[in-house]
Amino acid sequence: MAQTTANPEHEMIRKSVKSLCERFPEEYWRDLDERDAYPTGFVQALTEEGWLSVLIPEEYGGAGLGMKEAGIILEEVNRSGGNSGACHAQMYTMGALLRHGNEEQKQRFLPTIASGELRLQAFGITEPTAGSDTTSIETFAERRGDRYIVNGQKIWTSRAEHSDLMLLLARTTPKDQVKKKTDGISLFILDMKDQADKIEIRPIDTMINHATTEVFFENAEIPVGNMIGEEGKGFKYVLSGMNAERILIASESIGDGMYFIDKSVQYANERVVFNRPIGQNQGVQFPISQAYMDIQAAKLMRDKAAELFDEGVNCGEEANISKYLASEATWRAANAAMDTYGGYGFAKEYNIERKFREARLFKIAPISNNLVVSFVGQHVLGLPRSY
Numbered sequence: 402m403a404q405t406t407a408n409p410e411h412e413m414i415r416k417s418v419k420s421l422c423e424r425f426p427e428e429y430w431r432d433l434d435e436r437d438a439y440p441t442g443f444v445q446a447l448t449e450e451g452w453l454s455v456l457i458p459e460e461y462g463g464a465g466l467g468m469k470e471a472g473i474i475l476e477e478v479n480r481s482g483g484n485s486g487a488c489h490a491q492m493y494t495m496g497a498l499l500r501h502g503n504e505e506q507k508q509r510f511l512p513t514i515a516s517g518e519l520r521l522q523a524f525g526i527t528e529p530t531a532g533s534d535t536t537s538i539e540t541f542a543e544r545r546g547d548r549y550i551v552n553g554q555k556i557w558t559s560r561a562e563h564s565d566l567m568l569l570l571a572r573t574t575p576k577d578q579v580k581k582k583t584d585g586i587s588l589f590i591l592d593m594k595d596q597a598d599k600i601e602i603r604p605i606d607t608m609i610n611h612a613t614t615e616v617f618f619e620n621a622e623i624p625v626g627n628m629i630g631e632e633g634k635g636f637k638y639v640l641s642g643m644n645a646e647r648i649l650i651a652s653e654s655i656g657d658g659m660y661f662i663d664k665s666v667q668y669a670n671e672r673v674v675f676n677r678p679i680g681q682n683q684g685v686q687f688p689i690s691q692a693y694m695d696i697q698a699a700k701l702m703r704d705k706a707a708e709l710f711d712e713g714v715n716c717g718e719e720a721n722i723s724k725y726l727a728s729e730a731t732w733r734a735a736n737a738a739m740d741t742y743g744g745y746g747f748a749k750e751y752n753i754e755r756k757f758r759e760a761r762l763f764k765i766a767p768i769s770n771n772l773v774v775s776f777v778g779q780h781v782l783g784l785p786r787s788y
């Protein structure tokens with residue numbers, strides 16, 4: 402089957418990541434899923450081989466590669482049967498710091514994030530009452546001398562228990578006191594270990610093993626020197642990072658999609674019913690082929706978005722569209738796999754049901770596909786704002 406590109410460096414990355422993933426077979430992921438356990442060994446291996454720090458420039462200890470290469474890494478992890486959700490944020494969350502932080506902050510954090518000594522895996526945006534309406538967040542950081550004092554609550558903060566730092570979005574001016582609702586929101590690096598007694602983390606029991614939590618802040622302190630960029634401009638900084646997140650999520654989704662295609666093709670060729678392989682029936686074969694074509698199209702849009710991102714061009718349209726197309730194509734592939742496997746798709750030992758649950762997430766998070774469609778309608782096509 403076609404790969405994204407014949408670029409030799411990309412092929413080398415694919416092969417190396419694939420070979421690392423072979424050390425963590427599907428039994429490994431299934432066992433973790435059943436125990437709701439964190440893939441510590443896998444994340445450690447990925448960190449040690451430097452794959453999680455590829456987006457960090459060489460001068461700060463990373464590989465200085467681009468979004469395309471980062472996408473290939475996550476795609477291969479998910480195609481192998483693994484779940485990048487355990488650690489993908491370590492790759493891109495530092496982007497806010499890289500693009501908007503000052504030199505002192507970069508020198509202080511980036512080399513230790515690159516080495517994996519410090520994990521910046523928690524990204525605190527979503528709140529229970531605000532939901533998709535990020536400007537309605539209420540977690541508040543009040544300046545007192547050389548510190549900000551944080552009170553409030555986040556929800557769906559993934560990997561909080563496995564992170565040293567959190568990239569935290571909080572209001573520094575109440576919404577009813579700003580001219581534009583996107584103003585008055587600031588972005589911080591919160592040292593979660595240092596503030597452990599002022600933060601309560603409550604795991605959420607979810608449909609997938611995603612280490613996601615609710616986080617409560619009670620007078621948690623952040624030194625002024627840990628605010629990224631200017632006070633009140635955090636929403637803008639987070640938006641630029643969201644394009645990276647969308648492209649990487651699209652990549653994970655494409656990896657999931659290709660997992661379903663690989664497995665479906667293999668099973669449809671092997672399983673014999675009515676004296677012929679089930680893949681000989683168009684009712685089985687066509688949904689697999691159709692999903693494959695959809696995934697290939699999504700891949701092209703992902704590649705375009707990644708190229709624009711690496712050129713420093715605004716790629717909001719392409720990043721959002723690629724996340725939408727990839728998650729929808731992969732959902733079709735997931736259903737094609739379920740149908741191909743018949744009853745066996747439900748048996749945990751075949752892994753399809755686990756990946757089916759995991760792949761569903763990307764239609765909802767990190768942004769729901771309804772919101773992507775609204776974005777395209779309003780910001781790309783110039784239609785009236787629908788909400």
Ligand SMILES: Cc1cc2nc3c(=O)[nH]c(=O)nc-3n(C[C@H](O)[C@H](O)[C@H](O)COP(=O)(O)OP(=O)(O)OC[C@H]3O[C@@H](n4cnc5c(N)ncnc54)[C@H](O)[C@@H]3O)c2cc1C
Pocket residue numbers: 523524525526527531532533534556557558559560607611613762765766767768769770771772775787788
């Ligand atoms: C497993 C998991 C991990 C996550 N990890 C993180 C994380 O690490 N950090 C973080 O900050 N967040 C995280 N999230 C949160 C995620 O980004 C949100 O769930 C997502 O943005 C949707 O927000 P919501 O759940 O509040 O849905 P809501 O905003 O309540 O929306 C509910 C439904 O209504 C629809 N809807 C709402 N408004 C409109 C509208 N105007 N037009 C059309 N449809 C609309 C949405 O599409 C959605 O289907 C995670 C979520 C999950 C499930």
